[in-house]
Amino acid sequence: xxxxxxxxxxxxxxxxxxxxxxxxxxxxxxxxxxxxxxxxxxxxxxxxxxxxxxxxxxxxxxxxxxxxxxxxxxxxxxxxxxxxxxxxxxxxxxxxxxxxxxxxxxxxxxxxxxxx
Amino acid sequence: xxxxxxxxxxxxxxxxxxxxxxxxxxxxxxxxxxxxxxxxxxxxxxxxxxxxxxxxxxxxxxxxxxxxxxxxxxxxxxxxxxxxxxxxxxxxxxxxxxxxxxxxxxxxxxxxxxx
Numbered sequence: 001x002x003x004x005x006x007x008x009x010x011x012x013x014x015x016x017x018x019x020x021x022x023x024x025x026x027x028x029x030x031x032x033x034x035x036x037x038x039x040x041x042x043x044x045x046x047x048x049x050x051x052x053x054x055x056x057x058x059x060x061x062x063x064x065x066x067x068x069x070x071x072x073x074x075x076x077x078x079x080x081x082x083x084x085x086x087x088x089x090x091x092x093x094x095x096x097x098x099x100x101x102x103x104x105x106x107x108x109x110x111x112x113x114x115x116x
Numbered sequence: 117x118x119x120x121x122x123x124x125x126x127x128x129x130x131x132x133x134x135x136x137x138x139x140x141x142x143x144x145x146x147x148x149x150x151x152x153x154x155x156x157x158x159x160x161x162x163x164x165x166x167x168x169x170x171x172x173x174x175x176x177x178x179x180x181x182x183x184x185x186x187x188x189x190x191x192x193x194x195x196x197x198x199x200x201x202x203x204x205x206x207x208x209x210x211x212x213x214x215x216x217x218x219x220x221x222x223x224x225x226x227x228x229x230x231x
Contacts, residue, residue, distance in 0.1 A: 004158075035219075035220075037222075042224055043204055043206075043224045043225040043227075044222055044223060044224040044225070045159070045206065045208075045220075045222035046222075047219040047220065047221070050219060091158055091159070093158075103149065103161050103164060103172050103174075104159075104161065104220065105161070106158030106159050106160070107158050108156075108157055108158050109157075109158050
């Protein structure tokens with residue numbers, strides 16, 4: 001069975017600090033997809049990134065960057081120069097090849113609080 | 117371009133009652149999935165509908181049922197409500213079933229409180 005672990009329940013940083021959110025996953029499949037979602041107080045899950053298991057290149061999008069390491073089954077998310085608007089709950093999720101894009105296994109989330 | 121819309125946004129029911137939640141997918145999407153998110157937890161997959169049929173189901177009892185209409189909108193029904201059914205119910209839409217079809221679009225959810 002697949003599993004996603006986000007060990008950090010809550011992180012609090014001061015604006016402009018860098019912060020890394022950890023994600024460790026378990027799967028028996030060799031082909032799978034990893035996702036990060038942001039959930040602001042409104043409740044809607046906002047898609048941030050999707051990576052497939054064959055693409056281990058790190059990715060950067062503005063202040064966001066992702067580090068995917070198959071050797072350690074980790075898919076960590078870093079926010080550089082954090083801002084108050086980054087405050088939200090962040091979820092890492094996994095979809096196996098035999099499943100569908102709609103059937104995601106989520107971690108328990110990391111609540112990020114960015115203060116002035 | 118309307119995103120995923122859900123109704124109602126909030127509702128309160130008592131134990132034993134039945135509830136129906138509704139979802140309209142993002143324009144152009146044909147697949148709808150439902151997730152249950154308990155307080156402080158990650159969303160858990162309930163089931164998925166494509167071509168008006170339930171295609172996959174998570175570990176939820178038969179009290180949870182659904183339906184997809186020809187216009188791709190969907191309903192989630194929960195019978196014999198329990199206190200533990202209190203949660204945020206999220207609807208997500210996508211195009212097709214394949215895992216490589218891209219991102220999932222979520223609605224803002226329906227928050228159900230069972231007293």
